[in-house]
Amino acid sequence: MDDTALLSSKPTFADDKTVGIVGLGLIGGSLAKALKVNTANRVLGHDINPNVVKQALAEGVLDAALALSGTDSSTVQTAAPPAQLSECDMVLIALYPEATVDFVRAHWDKFKKGTVIIDCAGVKAEICTELSAEAAKRDLYFVGGHPMTGIERTGYDHSFAHLFSGGTMILCRDEHTNIIALKAAEMLFTGIGFLKITITSAAEHDRVIAFTSQLPHVVAGAFIRSETAKQQLGFSAGSYQDLTRVAFLNEPMWTELFMANRENLIEEIEGLRTRLEEYVQVLEEGDEQKMLALLAEGKQAKQQYG
Amino acid sequence: MDDTALLSSKPTFADDKTVGIVGLGLIGGSLAKALKVNTANRVLGHDINPNVVKQALAEGVLDAALALSGTDSSTVQTAAPPAQLSECDMVLIALYPEATVDFVRAHWDKFKKGTVIIDCAGVKAEICTELSAEAAKRDLYFVGGHPMTGIERTGYDHSFAHLFSGGTMILCRDEHTNIIALKAAEMLFTGIGFLKITITSAAEHDRVIAFTSQLPHVVAGAFIRSETAKQQLGFSAGSYQDLTRVAFLNEPMWTELFMANRENLIEEIEGLRTRLEEYVQVLEEGDEQKMLALLAEGKQAKQQYG
Numbered sequence: 001m002d003d004t005a006l007l008s009s010k011p012t013f014a015d016d017k018t019v020g021i022v023g024l025g026l027i028g029g030s031l032a033k034a035l036k037v038n039t040a041n042r043v044l045g046h047d048i049n050p051n052v053v054k055q056a057l058a059e060g061v062l063d064a065a066l067a068l069s070g071t072d073s074s075t076v077q078t079a080a081p082p083a084q085l086s087e088c089d090m091v092l093i094a095l096y097p098e099a100t101v102d103f104v105r106a107h108w109d110k111f112k113k114g115t116v117i118i119d120c121a122g123v124k125a126e127i128c129t130e131l132s133a134e135a136a137k138r139d140l141y142f143v144g145g146h147p148m149t150g151i152e153r154t155g156y157d158h159s160f161a162h163l164f165s166g167g168t169m170i171l172c173r174d175e176h177t178n179i180i181a182l183k184a185a186e187m188l189f190t191g192i193g194f195l196k197i198t199i200t201s202a203a204e205h206d207r208v209i210a211f212t213s214q215l216p217h218v219v220a221g222a223f224i225r226s227e228t229a230k231q232q233l234g235f236s237a238g239s240y241q242d243l244t245r246v247a248f249l250n251e252p253m254w255t256e257l258f259m260a261n262r263e264n265l266i267e268e269i270e271g272l273r274t275r276l277e278e279y280v281q282v283l284e285e286g287d288e289q290k291m292l293a294l295l296a297e298g299k300q301a302k303q304q305y306g
Numbered sequence: 307m308d309d310t311a312l313l314s315s316k317p318t319f320a321d322d323k324t325v326g327i328v329g330l331g332l333i334g335g336s337l338a339k340a341l342k343v344n345t346a347n348r349v350l351g352h353d354i355n356p357n358v359v360k361q362a363l364a365e366g367v368l369d370a371a372l373a374l375s376g377t378d379s380s381t382v383q384t385a386a387p388p389a390q391l392s393e394c395d396m397v398l399i400a401l402y403p404e405a406t407v408d409f410v411r412a413h414w415d416k417f418k419k420g421t422v423i424i425d426c427a428g429v430k431a432e433i434c435t436e437l438s439a440e441a442a443k444r445d446l447y448f449v450g451g452h453p454m455t456g457i458e459r460t461g462y463d464h465s466f467a468h469l470f471s472g473g474t475m476i477l478c479r480d481e482h483t484n485i486i487a488l489k490a491a492e493m494l495f496t497g498i499g500f501l502k503i504t505i506t507s508a509a510e511h512d513r514v515i516a517f518t519s520q521l522p523h524v525v526a527g528a529f530i531r532s533e534t535a536k537q538q539l540g541f542s543a544g545s546y547q548d549l550t551r552v553a554f555l556n557e558p559m560w561t562e563l564f565m566a567n568r569e570n571l572i573e574e575i576e577g578l579r580t581r582l583e584e585y586v587q588v589l590e591e592g593d594e595q596k597m598l599a600l601l602a603e604g605k606q607a608k609q610q611y612g
Contacts, residue, residue: 148541148542148543150543150544150545168540168541168542170540170541196540198540198541200540200541205541207534208534208537208538208541209541210534211532211534211535211538211546212534212538212541212542212543212545212546213541213543213545213546215529216529216543216545216546216548216549217545218582218585219525219529219549219582220545220549220604220608221585221600221601221603221604221605221607221608222578222581222582222584222585222604223521223522223525223578223581224604224607224608224611224612225581225600225603225604225607226517226574226577226578226581227577228513228514228516228517228518228574228577229517229607229611230610230611231514232514232517232518232611233611234474234476234502234504234506235454235474235476235504235506235511235514235515235518235519236454236474236518237454237456237518237519237522238456239456239518239519239522239523239526239551239552240517240518240519240522241612242522242548242549242551242552243522243525243526243548243549244608244612245545245548245608245612246545246548247604247605247607247608247612248605248608248609248612249601249604249605251598251601251602251605252598254601255594255597255598255601256594258589258597259589259592259594259597262589262590262592265589266586266589266590268532268534269582269585269586269589270586271532271533271534272528272529272532272582273579273582273583273586275528275529275531275532276524276525276528276575276578276579277579278528279524279527279528279564279575280572280575280576280579283564283565283568283571283572283575284568284572286565286568288561288562288565291561291564291565292557292558292561294527294531295527295555295557295560295561296557297527297531298526298527298528298530298531298553298555299527299553299554299555299557301527301530301531301535301553302526302527302530302550302551302553302554303554304536305530305535305536305538305539306530306547306550306551306553306554
């Protein structure tokens with residue numbers, strides 16, 4: 001395959017490609033809708049729930065259902081004949097982490113050579129370790145991805161074309177990464193609305209994401225599981241509402257994400273517990289100067305790293 | 307004094323009263339602006355910085371400067387002659403907690419009988435204990451107040467008339483509270499935009515506010531004071547930005563608020579530390595079912611108490 005075929009002369013993923021999307025939930029559904037709104041690519045889609053595929057076809061979000069063989073029995077019979085995975089130039093996988101690995105492993109032989117495969121799971125080390133080298137051996141181009149654009153809702157019904165507008169897409173690079181495939185991914189995601197593409201290693205992703213994404217979800221839940229929460233009606237401040245927003249989450253998905261990144265997450269939670277203890281000590285001492293210093297340090301950090 | 311004189315036939319604080327505002331920062335400035343926009347009351351104002359008073363007069367936010375005697379030397383000389391505290395039917399004090407108590411103590415003899423005095427500090431037990439009984443002895447009506455409408459900015463320059471729109475105003479009631487004065491306060495605050503008036507005791511206020519307002523400010527600072535924060539650029543999620551928003555705070559004010567509510571705040575921080583430790587234990591055990599249960603509990607709490 002000619003690597004440059006994925007690139008058009010414009011700085012965008014070529015518009016005449018076929019993109020398959022596996023999993024039409026909040027992320028996959030939004031990817032399909034964003035591709036339809038922003039590009040002229042042919043969009044194929046698959047979901048474990050055949051009704052979702054029917055709906056996406058009826059809404060014109062998909063050009064055709066993606067027929068998957070093997071364990072899959074949810075092929076949808078519609079006017080448009082279902083298409084094959086082998087027709088895809090790029091496959092976007094929007095499944096939970098374990099299902100992502102399972103899916104790719106079960107379909108290695110169904111991708112055509114040169115296909116760019118990008119996943120969207122919120123942890124990367126396990127997935128990239130499993131898939132990156134194996135893909136390269138098969139002349140497939142795997143890129144680990146993480147769209148940092150979650151909302152507190154799940155499923156196709158909540159998906160929308162502008163979910164990614166202004167957001168950050170993280171792409172993981174390792175020694176097996178094909179640079180043209182990476183560039184094509186970057187262009188595709190920029191083309192559907194992402195403002196920023198961050199390229200990093202899977203290990204670095206997981207370490208930092210434990211702090212910026214997983215820890216806020218732990219804290220939101222831990223915060224609101226207080227007995228005092230039951231008495232807060234009429235005392236609720238914006239800060240409380242903002243901090244606890246993500247306590248409303250998809251618990252099976254987050255359980256999987258947390259467990260796949262246990263060591264990093266434990267370190268971050270323990271770090272926060274230690275820092276919280278500093279405030280307790282200063283309060284117990286009643287030391288106003290120390291409290292001023294702690295708060296000033298937090299304020300400065302927010303200005304620099306917020 | 308006829309208690310009902312404060313009430314008009316409409317369910318609003320009578321529009322022909324004189325309201326004095328002490329402290330023209332974010333809250334006091336916004337109170338003055340909101341009174342001008344929403345009512346026909348005469349608005350008098352004082353600030354330790356005479357330039358702020360000049361500006362408010364020039365902008366038509368104040369009808370006259372409030373001349374304060376004694377330690378105060380910041381009386382502003384303008385075309386409109388300064389007015390006296392004794393002209394006020396209601397005095398709103400928008401100072402830090404200690405300054406609030408100091409101000410009222412220094413001016414007991416300057417208020418006319420029947421004046422409703424309302425403070426705006428974020429802690430209430432100390433202030434109400436100091437001022438409520440003493441006010442009643444002097445035929446003055448003190449009501450402890452807390453507008454739950456902070457933003458991450460301070461000072462008159464950031465004040466605006468709609469700061470309170472849709473917000474919650476907490477008013478504290480004790481055995482010395484005059485019910486007509488409380489009703490007048492309720493009407494005034496409803497009239498300038500507050501959606502909800504919560505009436506509670508000072509002790510209950512401080513206990514719940516340690517959780518809903520003070521703890522989020524501690525957590526935001528403790529969160530962002532992580533070493534990992536320095537590496538988060540390009541990995542920043544909405545949840546991280548929301549959680550750390552209030553790390554940018556007015557540190558002298560929050561130091562005073564925290565210190566005045568130490569016992570409640572320590573209890574809340576320790577409660578959160580304990581709950582965070584549960585997540586660490588479940589992660590260490592690798593127990594997915596327990597993690598699902600923790601997350602489901604947090605989600606349910608958010609739905610019920612969010």
